[in-house]
Amino acid sequence: MIVANERQAASKTRGKYVVFERDGLKYAKVLRNDYDMPVKVTKDDLTVSEPATAEKIIQKIEVFGGCIVKNYLSAEVTDAIYADAKPYLDQDTSWDGTFFPPETRRTAGMCVKSKICAEKFLTHELNVAVSNAFLGREDAVWSGDEIVEGYSPPQHNCTITFRIGPGAKDQVLHRDDGIHHNIHKHRDSYHYGDDSALGMVLGLTRTTRANGATRFVPGSHLWDHWRKPSKDEVVYAELDKGDCFFMLASCFHGGSANTTEDEYRTVTILFMTLGTLRQEENIMLGTPIEYFKSLPVETLKLLGLTPSEPFLGYIDFKDPLALLKPEEHAKENKDLRGTAYTGILVDSFTA
Numbered sequence: 486m487i488v489a490n491e492r493q494a495a496s497k498t499r500g501k502y503v504v505f506e507r508d509g510l511k512y513a514k515v516l517r518n519d520y521d522m523p524v525k526v527t528k529d530d531l532t533v534s535e536p537a538t539a540e541k542i543i544q545k546i547e548v549f550g551g552c553i554v555k556n557y558l559s560a561e562v563t564d565a566i567y568a569d570a571k572p573y574l575d576q577d578t579s580w581d582g583t584f585f586p587p588e589t590r591r592t593a594g595m596c597v598k599s600k601i602c603a604e605k606f607l608t609h610e611l612n613v614a615v616s617n618a619f620l621g622r623e624d625a626v627w628s629g630d631e632i633v634e635g636y637s638p639p640q641h642n643c644t645i646t647f648r649i650g651p652g653a654k655d656q657v658l659h660r661d662d663g664i665h666h667n668i669h670k671h672r673d674s675y676h677y678g679d680d681s682a683l684g685m686v687l688g689l690t691r692t693t694r695a696n697g698a699t700r701f702v703p704g705s706h707l708w709d710h711w712r713k714p715s716k717d718e719v720v721y722a723e724l725d726k727g728d729c730f731f732m733l734a735s736c737f738h739g740g741s742a743n744t745t746e747d748e749y750r751t752v753t754i755l756f757m758t759l760g761t762l763r764q765e766e767n768i769m770l771g772t773p774i775e776y777f778k779s780l781p782v783e784t785l786k787l788l789g790l791t792p793s794e795p796f797l798g799y800i801d802f803k804d805p806l807a808l809l810k811p812e813e814h815a816k817e818n819k820d821l822r823g824t825a826y827t828g829i830l831v832d833s834f835t836a
């Protein structure tokens with residue numbers, strides 16, 4: 486029976502908190518959940534040795550949920566990305582709400598506002614490799630007499646530049662995969678398939694504890710949904726210009742207070758998500774198609790302009806690349822459905 490006013494949507498959190506109002510304020514009660522003590526992790530623990538490889542980064546992320554990569558992009562590239570963001574940051578005003586302090590400026594849509602951001606940051610080989618590891622999905626399903634195997638590649642979710650000005654207070658600690666209703670159960674070790682997004686924080690300036698470096702709760706990717714982080718569990722992911730901090734969207738994190746007199750902390754944060762999910766920002770609407778035609782095939786695929794097999798993301802039942810890059814597409818010409826095998830029922834694989 487459906488109770489009046491109760492939403493009919495499925496929920497994994499219903500019944501786990503109790504809401505009430507007092508003096509015009511809304512409260513939610515949840516059970517305290519402090520089943521294990523924080524392990525002290527340092528910035529050095531999070532940093533991979535140079536030269537960074539996808540394997541080294543993946544291994545750190547499995548353990549800590551995050552990983553710092555030194556010298557990820559050159560000063561020339563980071564300066565160019567900053568130059569593309571600056572006019573938008575300068576025009577931005579204080580956020581209407583409490584999620585960002587009034588001193589923070591933002592600009593979204595960086596992969597269409599800055600071609601170099603799309604070509605060098607989004608298309609970085611380590612983004613491709615690490616995102617595929619955590620967010621690529623490959624599954625097979627019966628379709629008639631065939632077993633059809635489909636690969637769903639990771640895709641762009643959003644790319645935003647954040648500049649935190651002097652006087653800003655801490656941003657609250659939060660998990661970015663709340664947007665995907667990703668409800669976590671406690672894990673003793675990393676479980677592939679749990680995550681819906683992966684972030685990369687690129688330092689466009691030096692970021693320090695004093696000027697607002699992203700603070701991060703190591704290991705929180707393994708936490709139960711209701712465990713609340715405390716202040717002493719955070720590590721400041723301090724970066725030099727051009728360094729990059731990889732972080733699963735299941736980790737608690739936030740921008741930090743800027744206690745300096747005159748330093749501006751600027752980062753560009755790129756998020757990738759599952760190829761089967763809606764993208765956080767809609768960069769297609771309002772961007773001339775010529776812009777997309779001017780990008781390399783690999784960048785277009787990372788933007789999500791390629792099918793997730795089977796059948797997601799077509800245009801007139803064709804791969805979007807057939808429209809944007811007809812010649813290069815003709816060389817690949819893959820079926821939207823995936824790879825089909827004739828299915829054979831057996832009683833044992835060894836027979």
Ligand SMILES: O=C(O)CCC(=O)C(=O)O
Nearest residue numbers: 647698699738739740741
């Ligand atoms: O500015 C930062 O370091 C983090 C920003 C952030 O986490 C967010 O806006 O979701």
Ligand SMILES: [Fe+2]
Nearest residue numbers: 659661738739
């Ligand atoms: Fe965030």
